[in-house]
Amino acid sequence: MGESQGPAQPAQRRRVVVLVVVGSPDSGEALRQAASQARQRNALLDIVHVVPAGTEAAARIMAKVKLGEFTRHECPYGTGAPVRLRVECGDPLVVLGLAAAGAELLINGLPRPPEADREPEPTPRVPAMPRLRRWIHAPVHDPGA
Numbered sequence: 001m002g003e004s005q006g007p008a009q010p011a012q013r014r015r016v017v018v019l020v021v022v023g024s025p026d027s028g029e030a031l032r033q034a035a036s037q038a039r040q041r042n043a044l045l046d047i048v049h050v051v052p053a054g055t056e057a058a059a060r061i062m063a064k065v066k067l068g069e070f071t072r073h074e075c076p077y078g079t080g081a082p083v084r085l086r087v088e089c090g091d092p093l094v095v096l097g098l099a100a101a102g103a104e105l106l107i108n109g110l111p112r113p114p115e116a117d118r119e120p121e122p123t124p125r126v127p128a129m130p131r132l133r134r135w136i137h138a139p140v141h142d143p144g145a
Contacts, residue, residue: 015043017081018099021109022050022092023066028074030109037105038081045081047071048099050092050110063087 019034021027031047038045049067051060064087071083088095092110100106 013102015041016046016103017041017043017105017107018046018048018103019107019109020048020050020092020096020099021067021070022111023070024109024111026111027070027109030107031071031074034107034109035075035079035081037107038079041104043081043104045079045083046086046099046103047083048086048088048095050095051087051089053090055089060087060089 017034017038019030021030034045034047037043047067049063051063055063064085067085067087071079071085088099096106096108096110
């Protein structure tokens, strides 16, 4: 006799934490934060390295090798979560948006724009008004009137 099988269970989607990097100095800290979040969420760490559009296949392969070296350098004892390394071509902000589509969490490892590093211009200070001490010296009533 054959065993009866219950209703098919829907496949669970894998939890994913995506990190988008371009190899900037800020990427190391972003990688460590992403690895920590992936461990906490028991999720796949999907590291996406962005190269310019039109990059040749050999250069993309080399970029993936360098991405692996970067990951091992920044997390020498491992990330503590499964890792997928990807190299995508195109504008970093567009790739960032596409990578976020199926992610539970997206961590932006892209470099900060130069204007973000500038000190904000100080707001012009208006000189404080001097304290006015004016006493009214007017008689309430004039006794000579």
